[in-house]
Amino acid sequence: MVRDSVRGIPAPGRAMLDPLSIEEASMLVRQVHTRNQDATDFLAVRETELPEPGPGEATVRIEAAGVSYGDLLQQRGVIPGTPKPPYVPGFDLVGKVERVGPGAGGVHTGQRVAALVRVGGYGEALNVPVERLLPVPDGVEPVSVAAASLNYFIAHQMLHRVARIERGGKILVHGASGGVGFAFLQLAALIGGVEVWGTASAMNADLLRAHGATPIDYRTEDFTRVVPRGIDAAFDPVGGRHFRASHSLLRRGGVMVGYGQNDVLRGDRKNMLVGAVGFLGGIVLPKLVPDGRRTMFYNAWSLEKAQPHAYREDLAAVLGLVARGLVGPKAVTVLPLADAAEAFAALREPGHGKLVLTP
């Protein structure tokens, strides 16, 4: 990873201040930036002046930040509507409040908080609107929170808000050995009485069984021949033609929830056609057939716009589950922030478990 420095670049709108007052008002932090959308040599550690928190914001001194497969997809430019380089990756963070901006109530300095942010987790500190900050329950380690917050938050929302799965429900979870897939298994087990089928490699079959799911080896089996027709929901991060196949298994009133298109990037090869096929053939076209089966693409940020209260409710629910030791990834690897490039490389390895960066 290239290490360079952009120290001293003033924040927009501060050009008229004298340089000394900028130094006093801001703090120097290291952040990991994306430099390009290439497959290699795409991250740089930079020192940046973080300005004072603005109105309604607080500065969080970051203790841990999660790394997820979505970070890699976003950096490679395969998720429409996401930031282009240079930006600081990192969908989530946990840390301590260090500075509180004007009019920012509800948090105090020294308090440990967690937040989902669209960008910015890969750094030593970040200014975050206080309405995004949730208190971390006492006694919960920052790494445990960072390892769970994003994956369990999105799985929780899809299971409870989107598909409204209850006892007696039948669901199909693709990539059930992965970060989000495994979260679905644990959260479905907490509902109780949910019948779960999960796709994964054969080596992960026992893991799925141990968590109450019927395993399907996606490398050798056709899941549409294993899962009985008439399920309530399918949760699919694979994309492309996979969406349509998952949809074919639904009962009337059931829902296929696409939430990623991992097949757009396999190894280092991008195939944007897969994304178009998934979106048009798997999401748009099925909506035109009036057979009572639903299909949708879940997006955490869009759901938040439609249901503004959902973010705090659902993140609080996940933090509560983590505090009670009821959920958490099967394995966690902690790396220093400066090794973000190694974390990205690990994302490409099968069975990588959850990766967490600590500044």
Ligand SMILES: NC(=O)c1ccc[n+]([C@@H]2O[C@H](COP(=O)([O-])OP(=O)(O)OC[C@H]3O[C@@H](n4cnc5c(N)ncnc54)[C@H](OP(=O)(O)O)[C@@H]3O)[C@@H](O)[C@H]2O)c1
């Ligand atoms: N929509 C949103 O708002 C939102 C927000 C955040 C993240 N996301 C998305 O969530 C996804 C994150 O996935 P993740 O972190 O769970 O990934 P992950 O931990 O890398 O796991 C992916 C899993 O998929 C399995 N897999 C690979 N190919 C498969 C196939 N053809 N069929 C079925 N399973 C297959 C692998 O199983 P084996 O190892 O057993 O082979 C692996 O365990 C990304 O697509 C990201 O974009 C969406």
